[in-house]
């Protein structure tokens with residue numbers, strides 16, 4: 049039988065640097081004897097004076113410890129792989145030990161010279177916080193758990209919706225309606241029961257971010273909105289934590305590492321958020337389901353390298369990925385000395401109101417909403433039922449209109465809103481809506497800028513709010 053013997057880093061000096069040696073053998077004992085014959089020095093490390101396997105050497109055949117089976121008599125099949133795992137003293141004494149089960153589980157890591165026993169123990173010792181368990185958080189959570197990161201914190205307040213399953217692969221069909229935290233925790237423990245999951249079933253806010261983040265070594269940002277993204281950035285800079293960034297939209301993704309000692313932060317790259325409505329969210333603009341899989345996996349890779357303190361991290365570099373053309377590009381980033389957060393004279397020394405910073409009005413009750421030019425779905429329905437004359441304008445795209453719409457609506461896609469403003473009767477009260485309320489807010493803003501004289505209200509939460517609060521029979525998308 050031809051079998052390969054995987055040599056751990058610690059013993060490679062005795063095999064001329066070879067990480068794997070192929071020998072002919074029918075049993076584990078024969079394989080080790082053949083190995084010893086090829087590399088005489090190694091024999092002394094493996095066998096005692098009477099030819100017995102030394103106690104501090106563990107031998108695994110296809111991930112099974114031979115001590116639990118037939119020992120050196122363990123039979124080998126053709127193509128089997130045999131791994132030597134010696135105990136290693138020193139260098140990492142403060143790090144947690146790995147159990148036998150963990151040694152077997154992480155065998156493919158242990159034989160990587162760049163990771164080895166010490167790297168795996170660093171992973172076990174590490175604490176990583178995932179902000180969000182959506183498209184990016186899903187592969188992040190799953191790969192970091194599989195890799196053996198000892199403690200994974202997750203912050204999420206959402207529940208699993210069937211429209212999440214196209215990309216948020218940490219959740220399954222059976223989880224629809226469950227809290228994302230509970231679903232993600234179950235999946236992580238199924239992948240790796242050795243991982244401790246610390247769950248924060250809450251929205252990350254200026255009030256709790258520092259308290260939550262301070263206990264972690266690395267933050268992986270899987271957020272989908274600007275206020276949380278700036279909040280995560282600022283909290284990481286204030287606490288001196290690295291922030292592994294990823295973002296996705298339609299077919300394009302970005303990744304970088306912010307908050308490293310010599311690297312920039314998110315504000316160095318984007319000092320200010322775009323005005324609300326300019327950049328649509330994934331809920332409005334769509335996203336290719338595998339895209340967050342790729343970007344989130346890149347974030348997981350960067351997180352692991354930061355924990356190991358090795359490799360070449362994405363610091364001072366912004367990785368740009370286009371799935372549609374299948375191109376990766378990279379641009380240089382620089383720490384901005386004038387950055388208000390991480391520059392030489394920072395002016396922001398505490399967390400701020402990020403909703404306000406991003407131009408998003410804080411949540412308000414109905415009366416305040418109308419003051420702000422908004423109306424809730426429930427209030428709109430009430431007024432329609434009262435027979436009030438309300439003109440409904442939908443600014444989504446025709447294909448969305450075909451999926452679901454509120455009765456008696458005129459469709460004017462956002463891109464045509466100024467040109468077709470004449471179709472809106474300024475003497476009637478008008479409610480503008482889209483999917484979640486972002487495009488319609490932009491439409492109201494643009495109509496006002498263009499001098500539209502009538503009264504315009506934006507449907508808060510869009511047609512999704514209408515489907516949730518008024519007409520559950522409407523399909524959600």
Ligand code: ZN
Nearest residue numbers: 313316387390
């Ligand atoms: Zn900065």
